[in-house]
Amino acid sequence: EYVESLNRVYEEPDRIIDVGYAQVGTESAWRLANTQSIKTAAKDFGINLIYEDGNQSQERQIEALRRFIEMEVDVIVLSPVVDSGWDEVLEEAQDAGIPVLLSDRKVSTQKDDMYMTFIGADFLEEGRRAMRWLAGTMEDPLEHVRIMEIEGTVGASPSEERSQGFQEVMQEYPNCQIVYSACGDFTYEGGKQVVEDYMASHKWDIDVIFSQNDDMALGAAEALEAHGLKPGVDVKLISVDGARSAFQALIDKRLNCVVECSPLLGPQLMKAVKDLMAGKELPLRIITDEKVYTQENAQQYIRSRKY
């Protein structure tokens, strides 16, 4: 279906490739680093990037995709804010012969040939890693652990899969229980609000907070401190992403564990665009390499952090 757009490039091999890129928004440190990585890589690869910020709204992202189709870009890159509801517009892109690549987050569609590849992290594994770390810190395996989960955007693949992975491992520890779960929308303010809301109607009885990103974890830490609790000591805090601010929080002992999720997808993404336009076959899934960081090793790694 994308032969038409490929032909345009084959006929003029020196022509610059136009990529329409629909980003989620500016909700987190991760996202800002992700945008930067993609913009820089586009320049390095000599690709013309048409950037659209979705401001965390699917509607805005769909409008952006329709503009890209209208402009007849060569390739569309989508980081979908939520995973469902894309069938119609992806069908339109397919009908126009424009290939779509997914960056960072996934979509769930009726048909499975609606995109060329998905470049991003293994969110399920990130969730499992978070719970495995917690299990490794429990001195008494029968110790009762009350967990608060601060979830990212509702319906986004990282939120759903981090939860799922965490719970999958948690099942092996019947003494561990998620007693409260609420959405913080991947923002600092959102994380803070979840803790504030809980405080407003409960006596504090949480041992561990599993926050699905750094910004929400740091917001939660601020809220705990405002109520005289010490994050990292009175409440264990686990986070995902690995932004520099989270490394600093590990060093300051306000955070206990960070499961890495790299936003530096730009080079892989632009390489995929080039390969696609050169008629090469793309793997259906490109996964990034990630680690787990703690108070013990944060100091050693903080200087080499790129985001």
Ligand code: GYE
């Ligand atoms: O963890 C969060 C961001 O989709 C993996 O989105 C990404 C997530 C990331 O807002 O910080």
